[in-house]
Amino acid sequence: MAEVRVEHVWKFYREELGESGRVLAVEDVSFVCEDKSFLCLLGPSGCGKTTTLRMIAGLEKISKGDIYIGQRKVNNLHPRDRQIAMAFESYALYPPLTVFDNIAFPLRARKYPEKKIRDKINTVAELLEIQDILNHRPARLSGGEQQRVSLARALVREDALVTLMDEPISHLDSQLKAKLRIELKRVQEEWGLTVIYVTHDQLEALSMADRVVVMNLGRIQQIGSPIELYEKPSNLFVAGFIGEPPMNFIECALAKEGDKFFLRSTFFNFELDRGLGSEIAKESKAPQKLIMGVRPGDMTLGKSEDAESYSLQGQIFSIEPHGESSVVILNLEKDVQIYVEVPGLPEAAEGEVAWVSFSKQKMHVFDGETGEVIR
Numbered sequence: 001m002a003e004v005r006v007e008h009v010w011k012f013y014r015e016e017l018g019e020s021g022r023v024l025a026v027e028d029v030s031f032v033c034e035d036k037s038f039l040c041l042l043g044p045s046g047c048g049k050t051t052t053l054r055m056i057a058g059l060e061k062i063s064k065g066d067i068y069i070g071q072r073k074v075n076n077l078h079p080r081d082r083q084i085a086m087a088f089e090s091y092a093l094y095p096p097l098t099v100f101d102n103i104a105f106p107l108r109a110r111k112y113p114e115k116k117i118r119d120k121i122n123t124v125a126e127l128l129e130i131q132d133i134l135n136h137r138p139a140r141l142s143g144g145e146q147q148r149v150s151l152a153r154a155l156v157r158e159d160a161l162v163t164l165m166d167e168p169i170s171h172l173d174s175q176l177k178a179k180l181r182i183e184l185k186r187v188q189e190e191w192g193l194t195v196i197y198v199t200h201d202q203l204e205a206l207s208m209a210d211r212v213v214v215m216n217l218g219r220i221q222q223i224g225s226p227i228e229l230y231e232k233p234s235n236l237f238v239a240g241f242i243g244e245p246p247m248n249f250i251e252c253a254l255a256k257e258g259d260k261f262f263l264r265s266t267f268f269n270f271e272l273d274r275g276l277g278s279e280i281a282k283e284s285k286a287p288q289k290l291i292m293g294v295r296p297g298d299m300t301l302g303k304s305e306d307a308e309s310y311s312l313q314g315q316i317f318s319i320e321p322h323g324e325s326s327v328v329i330l331n332l333e334k335d336v337q338i339y340v341e342v343p344g345l346p347e348a349a350e351g352e353v354a355w356v357s358f359s360k361q362k363m364h365v366f367d368g369e370t371g372e373v374i375r
């Protein structure tokens with residue numbers, strides 16, 4: 001079993017800042033990466049994902065907490081004794097060796113037979129499109145080529161219990177990235193690799209991972225499958241970070257008239273189903289400070305007469321054609337805009353006043369104070 005368990009792990013970096021000179025980079029992080037699964041650590045720059053990966057690799061000391069690889073606690077184990085393969089953004093290739101010998105290095109160190117080394121390297125070289133540079137030395141390679149060599153060197157390691165990757169395709173062009181997202185996932189499944197993959201790119205995380213750990217400011221925001229994160233974000237951060245264009249947010253408040261509940265703002269007055277109204281009244285710490293969220297792709301242009309939908313009105317500010325779809329940006333007020341994603345090109349023009357509608361089921365409601373989802 002090569003399951004990786006991270007249990008209540010903290011990391012403080014000590015800096016030369018005097019008294020309070022320490023940076024809290026990772027705060028009480030816990031997750032499990034199951035054997036033969038693909039787990040992504042996803043979050044914006046500085047959220048602590050690289051630090052977390054480096055602690056699993058043994059390149060950074062853990063300040064508090066435990067990390068297990070398989071049944072073994074590895075807190076104090078040297079990186080080379082952890083049976084891990086690594087592809088990091090800083091490629092760490094050996095300059096005097098050719099690309100082939102760089103990839104072969106960890107295999108020769110583990111006494112793989114030469115024929116097996118050649119076969120394995122050829123397979124990976126084809127996959128990563130580096131067949132033509134196997135005889136080159138790292139100094140003459142582009143950043144993207146060095147990155148693929150580093151990735152190849154990690155992928156060939158059959159003995160590794162876990163493969164750790166930090167932004168391993170960040171320097172590639174978008175076409176090669178798209179191809180490698182598919183290939184990496186295929187190889188991980190076919191070869192039964194256990195992968196922990198760091199990225200700030202939601203497309204990489206959502207397309208490859210079985211489970212995603214979303215981080216911000218050193219803390220875990222949510223752990224879930226890509227579809228769970230998309231459909232059931234647990235707070236405003238995850239809702240806004242996952243999805244492109246991002247979820248629309250509008251400030252609003254709960255109002256009660258008789259036994260009816262409404263979600264009210266300057267731009268709308270939606271009557272809520274009784275159950276939802278009472279739920280918000282019960283769950284919310286500040287019912288006058290709520291945030292309503294709807295994904296651009298869940299909205300359509302036009303007024304809906306359907307009792308199961310809500311509609312609101314705005315003025316079309318701009319229309320951005322994105323090929324198969326377009327993004328229509330509407331102004332509700334000077335500083336409040338909403339994005340609507342529609343198939344093809346809409347039959348509407350900039351400057352027009354337009355209705356947008358969405359199903360009640362697609363509406364998210366967040367507590368404006370805590371940022372936590374209410375529903």
Ligand code: ATP
Pocket residue numbers: 013014015023024025043044045046047048049050051052200
């Ligand atoms: P990026 O994608 O930019 O690498 P990240 O999410 O991987 O970001 P980390 O590199 O883990 O984030 O950094 C987390 C926090 O720890 C940041 O505030 C960073 O400035 C800080 N940090 C990282 N390395 C050190 C270090 N060696 N000394 C002091 N602070 C550090």
